[in-house]
Amino acid sequence: xxxxxWVGSLSFGLVNVPVVLFSAxxxxxxxxxxxxxxxxxxxxxxxxxxxxxxxxxxDELARGWETDDGDLVVLTEDDFQAAQPEKTRTVDIDLFxxxxxxxxxxxxxxxxVLPRGEGEGPARAYRLLRDVMEKAGQVAVGRIVMRxxxxxxxxxxxxGLLSLTTMRFADEIRDPQDTGAVPSLEDDPxxxxxxxxxxxxxxxxxxxxxxxxxxxxxxxxxxALIAEKQERGEVTIPEPEPEPEPxxxxxxxxxxxxxxxxxxxxxxxxxxxxGSPKGPVGTxxxxxxxxxxxxxxxxxxxxxxxxxxxxxxxx
Amino acid sequence: MAARSIWNGTLxxxxxxxxxxxxxxxxxxxxxxxxxxxxxxxxxxxxxIGVESGEELAFKDLEKAYDTGTGQIVLTKEELSAADGPRPxxxxxxxxxEGEEIDPVFYDKPYHLGARDGGxxxxxxxxxxxxxxxxxxxxxFVLRxxxxxxxxxxxxGALGLQTMRFHDELVPADEMxxxxxxxxxxxxxxxxxxKLVAMLADEWDPDEHRDTYREAVMEMIEAKxxxxxxxxxxxExxxxxxxxxxxxxxxxxxxxxxxxxxKGSGSKAKAKSKSKAKGKG
Numbered sequence: 001x002x003x004x005x006w007v008g009s010l011s012f013g014l015v016n017v018p019v020v021l022f023s024a025x026x027x028x029x030x031x032x033x034x035x036x037x038x039x040x041x042x043x044x045x046x047x048x049x050x051x052x053x054x055x056x057x058x059d060e061l062a063r064g065w066e067t068d069d070g071d072l073v074v075l076t077e078d079d080f081q082a083a084q085p086e087k088t089r090t091v092d093i094d095l096f097x098x099x100x101x102x103x104x105x106x107x108x109x110x111x112x113v114l115p116r117g118e119g120e121g122p123a124r125a126y127r128l129l130r131d132v133m134e135k136a137g138q139v140a141v142g143r144i145v146m147r148x149x150x151x152x153x154x155x156x157x158x159x160g161l162l163s164l165t166t167m168r169f170a171d172e173i174r175d176p177q178d179t180g181a182v183p184s185l186e187d188d189p190x191x192x193x194x195x196x197x198x199x200x201x202x203x204x205x206x207x208x209x210x211x212x213x214x215x216x217x218x219x220x221x222x223x224a225l226i227a228e229k230q231e232r233g234e235v236t237i238p239e240p241e242p243e244p245e246p247x248x249x250x251x252x253x254x255x256x257x258x259x260x261x262x263x264x265x266x267x268x269x270x271x272x273x274x275g276s277p278k279g280p281v282g283t284x285x286x287x288x289x290x291x292x293x294x295x296x297x298x299x300x301x302x303x304x305x306x307x308x309x310x311x312x313x314x315x
Numbered sequence: 316m317a318a319r320s321i322w323n324g325t326l327x328x329x330x331x332x333x334x335x336x337x338x339x340x341x342x343x344x345x346x347x348x349x350x351x352x353x354x355x356x357x358x359x360x361x362x363x364i365g366v367e368s369g370e371e372l373a374f375k376d377l378e379k380a381y382d383t384g385t386g387q388i389v390l391t392k393e394e395l396s397a398a399d400g401p402r403p404x405x406x407x408x409x410x411x412x413e414g415e416e417i418d419p420v421f422y423d424k425p426y427h428l429g430a431r432d433g434g435x436x437x438x439x440x441x442x443x444x445x446x447x448x449x450x451x452x453x454x455x456f457v458l459r460x461x462x463x464x465x466x467x468x469x470x471x472g473a474l475g476l477q478t479m480r481f482h483d484e485l486v487p488a489d490e491m492x493x494x495x496x497x498x499x500x501x502x503x504x505x506x507x508x509x510k511l512v513a514m515l516a517d518e519w520d521p522d523e524h525r526d527t528y529r530e531a532v533m534e535m536i537e538a539k540x541x542x543x544x545x546x547x548x549x550x551e552x553x554x555x556x557x558x559x560x561x562x563x564x565x566x567x568x569x570x571x572x573x574x575x576x577x578k579g580s581g582s583k584a585k586a587k588s589k590s591k592a593k594g595k596g
Contacts, residue, residue: 013511013565015558024420024486032379033387034363036372040380040389041365043372047350049357056352056359064351064358065536073540074356075348082545083535087528096512100415101519104422104477105340105470112491123496125558131500132508138516143528149345150528158420159488165420170521172344174427176473179318179338181429183438185472190440198444201329202411206450209416211482217455218462221398226381226388235394243325243404244332248433253331253440260329 005111006146008089010129010155010162016090017125018116021164025110030222063148080148088145091153091164096138102154106167113155113162126162133157141167194250197257204264322458323431324404326441326467326474333438334431335406337458337476341425346532399457406456406476408467414451417466421479428467428474438474445469453479500558507562514566 004020011017034043047056063080065073081088115122133140133156140155144166152167176182190198225235247253320336327333350359363372379395380387396403430438445452445468452467464479500508535545 012508013515013562015508015511015561015565022486022491025480025484026486028481028484030381032381032390034377035380035387035389036365037376037378037389037391039365040387041367041372042380042387043363043377044366046362046364047359048362049352050360052357056357060353061359062351062353062356063348064356065346065348067540071540072349072351072356073536074351074353075536075539076353078547079535079539079545080532082547084528084531085548087531093515095517096515097517097519099419102419102521103470104417104419105425105475106521107419107422110420110485112486112488114491115494118494120496120498121558123494124498124500127496128500128504128508128558131505132512135505135509136512136516138512140515141519141524143524145528148348148532150526152524161488161491161493163420168341169344169524169526171525172341173425174318174338174340174342176338176340176427176429176471176475179320179427179429179473181318181320181336181338181431182427182473183430183435185439185443188436188439190436190443194440195443195447198440199448201331202444202448202450202452205328205408206411206413209412209453211421214453214464214479214481216462216464216481216483217400218398218457221400221462222395225394225397226383226390229388229390229394230383235390235397237393237397238401240399240403241401241405243334244327244330246325246332246334246433247437250436253437256329256331260331264329 006144007116008091008144009116010093010113010142011090012093012129012140015125015129017129018122019113019126019162020116021111021113023109024112024163028216028219030219030226084145087143087150091142091144091155093140093142093155095141096133096136097141098137099139099154099156102139102167105173106152107154108151108166108168110163110165113164130157130160130162133162191250194254194257197254197261201257201261201264204261204268320429321426324406324456326406326408326428326434328408328441328452328454331437331441333441334434335438335474336429336431338427338429340427340475344526344529346529396460398462399460400462403457406454406465406467408452408454411448411450411452414449414468417451420485421482422466423478423480425475425477427470428476442469442472442474445474504558504562507559507566511562511565 002022005023006021007019009016009018035041036043047061048054049056063075065075067073113126115126138156142153142155143150144153144164145151146166152169154165154167156163156165229235247256318338320338322337324335324337325332326335351357352359363374363377364370365372378389378391380389428438454465454467455462456465457463458478464481466477466479468475468477538545
C-alpha cells in the first residue's frame with residue numbers, strides 16, 4: 001500500500017472513526033529529466049538560502065508570512081496545526097445531501113478512505129458509517145484541512161469503500177459573466193430552427209459514457225515521437241492545420257448543422273460503429289495522413305456489438 | 316472590465332465551427348506563503364546544478380530528456396510540440412453523453428468559455444441546444460502543450476469546459492486493503508446511525524460554506540508575531556471503544572451539537588458537546 005496522504009478521524013455526531021486517506025488518482029504522464037542541451041548533463045534543483053551557496057535541506061524548510069510592514073513571520077507545520085488542532089485532525093461531517101445537487105464544478109481531488117490501523121474499533125465504526133451511508137444513498141459534506149488550507153469535502157460510498165473528494169468553496173469559483181465574453185441571449189437570439197437543428201445534431205451524436213474508451217493520445221504521441229527520435233535521430237513536426245472557418249451568417253450555420261446531421265446519420269447506419277470517437281483530432285497519429293488508424297483499432301475493440309446500446313437513450 | 320483569456324481557438328462539433336476563448340473558472344483563495352529557512356527566515360532560491368560539473372546552468376540551456384533505461388533521448392521544445400497533434404487550436408467535440416452518466420470523480424479543472432469574433436451567435440445556439448437536451452459534449456483539445464479530454468456543458472448561462480481524468484488515472488478500489496471487522500455492527504447501531512444521518516440531511520447550498528480555518532491561521536500568525544508560541548496539544552487516540560454509547564449521546568439531547576446544526580458554526584457546537592460527552596465517560 002502507498003503512503004497515506006492524511007491521517008485523522010471522521011467525526012459523525014459524537015462517533016469518531018479513525019481513518020487514513022490515500023490518493024485515488026495516479027500520475028500516468030510520461031516524465032522527462034532536465035538536461036543541458038549540448039552536453040546532455042542532467043541537472044538537479046538545489047534549494048539554497050538566497051544570495052548564498054548554502055544548501056537548505058527539506059527538514060530545514062518552513063513557510064514565511066510577510067506582514068504589511070515588511071516583517072517576516074516564520075511558520076512551521078506545528079504552528080499550522082496549533083492554529084486549530086481539532087480541524088487539522090478531524091473531518092467533521094456537517095450534513096448529508098443528494099449527490100446530484102452538487103455541481104461537478106465543485107469537485108477537486110478524490111481520495112480513498114480506510115480505517116486507521118488493524119484494530120477492531122476503527123474497522124467496525126468504518127463499516128457502520130459505510131453501511132448507513134450506502135443505505136441513505138446520500139453524500140456527507142464536511143471539511144478538511146490539508147497543506148494549511150481548509151477545503152470542503154464530499155464523502156460517499158464507491159465500490160464498497162468510503163471515498164472523500166475535496167471541494168472548492170463557492171467564492172473560489174468565478175462567475176462566467178465576469179469574463180465579459182459570454183454573449184447575451186437577448187440581442188440576436190437563436191431562432192427556433194437553429195436550436196431545433198442543433199438539438200437534433202446533439203442527439204444524433206449522443207453515445208454512452210464509456211470512460212475506458214478514451215485513451216490518452218498525448219501520452220501515445222509522446223512515446224511515438226521518442227521512438228522516432230531514437231530510430232531516426234529526428235522528429236517530423238507536422239504543419240498545424242488551419243483553424244476551421246466559422247459560419248458567420250445564420251444561413252451558413254443552418255447549412256453546417258444540416259450537413260453535420262446528415263453525416264452523423266450516415267455514420268450510424270447499420271454496419272457502422274455508433275458512438276465511437278472519430279476524427280483526426282481524436283487520434284494519436286501526429287500527421288494528418290496517419291490519423292485514424294489507431295482510433296479505428298480502438299473503436300473496433302470497444303465498438304463491437306454496442307451499436308444498438310449506444311442509441312438506447314434516445315431511440 | 317473583461318478578464319484575460321488563457322487560450323483562444325475554435326470549438327467544433329460536426330462541421331460547425333465557433334471561435335472561442337477560454338478563461339479559468341477558479342481563483343485561489345489560499346494564503347500565499349514564501350519558502351524560507353526555518354532557522355533564520357532566509358528566503359529560498361532554487362538553483363539548477365549540473366550533476367557532474369556542479370555548475371549552475373541557465374534555464375535557456377536546458378532541454379528535456381527521456382530516460383530509456385539504457386540511455387537518454389534529448390528532445391527540443393519544438394520536437395516535443397509534435398505531441399500536440401495536427402490541430403492544436405481546435406476543441407473538437409467528438410460526441411455527446413447524458414450528463415448524469417458521468418461520475419463526478421472524472422471531472423478535473425473547470426474553465427469558462429467565451430465567444431470570439433464572429434462566434435457569438437453559434438455560441439448561443441449550442442448553449443441553447445445543450446440546455447434543452449441535458450447532454451454534455453465530450454472532446455479533446457491541447458492546453459499548455461498537453462492534450463486534454465474535456466466535458467462541455469452549460470453552467471450559469473455560459474458554456475463551461477472541464478478537463479476530465481482518464482480512466483487509468485483513477486486508482487481502483489480493489490487496490491486498497493480494507494480491514495474487515497470481526498463483528499458486524501449490530502442492528503441497533505445501524506438503526507441509530509441511520510437516524511443520525513436523517514437528522515443531518517439537508518439541502519446543498521454552496522454559499523453557506525466558507526473557509527474558517529483561514530481566520531484561525533491569521534490569528535495564529537498575529538500571536539506568533541507578538542512572540543507567543545502556539546501550543547499543539549497531544550494527539551488523543553480518538554477511537555471509540557463504545558460505538559453504541561457515542562451514537563446514543565449523539566442522538567440524545569445535545570441537540571445543537573449533533574442535530575441539524577447551523578452550518579459553519581456546526582463544528583464548534585459539536586466540539587463543545589464532544590467535550591461534555593467525554594466528561595461523562
